Amino acid sequence: MQLISTFENNAFLEIAITTLEKKGIKKEDIFAVPLDNRTEERKMFDSIHRSDGTSFIDIGMVFGTAFSVIGASIGFKLAWGPIYWGLIGAFIGFMLGFAIRLYTELVMKKKKRALKGKQSEVVLIVECDEAQSELVETILWHHFALGVAKVK
Structure with a gap:
């Protein structure tokens, strides 16, 4: 079973990973991927395919x-x-x-x-048994996960 969660890139993520390792989840079964920040500046004028809801007229x-x-x-x-x-x-x-x-x-x-000061999120994927899934989910929520999903 896989548990997929998102975290802000802060100390709570590191603490959650350490706690998971202490509870018996192998290091190889924990996969963290940071998302890249936006490099280009956001567009001001809308196109026919994208609109931000702001009208100039x-x-x-x-x-x-x-x-x-x-x-x-x-x-x-x-x-x-x-x-x-x-x-x-x-x-x-x-x-x-x-x-x-x-x-x-x-x-x-x-x-x-x-979008200054906004840090991208980190996606955390944890591979575990179904018996451990409730424990892992509780640990992730306890360490301020933004969202958690289970995949069997």
Whole structure:
């Protein structure tokens, strides 16, 4: 039977491995694999196949609508009329809203995209008898495993 678990890369993993060895699990039956950290920077703009749920045009649409109403209202008194000034206001409002959203994503939320300080996890695979599986699972949970799965 195999027990597969994930751990953060810290001292609790080492303590769990040592405890398993003390309880009779051979060193050859314990396999730990650290996952690699992301090397490339996360993409800001979505593609057709991947989306992070962040929209760049939401604030632009709101500002475009508001500025077009204001532009059309003021346009009755101006030379080009309400239609042209409504379109000009919609364009200016959309660009202003888009610029605000772009600024917040680039500057304010850069920490969110950078994933700085996040360490990758370690996958721990333990080969054991079915009689030892409950003990091994208890040890893994006791040493703060993020998840544990059994494979027969």
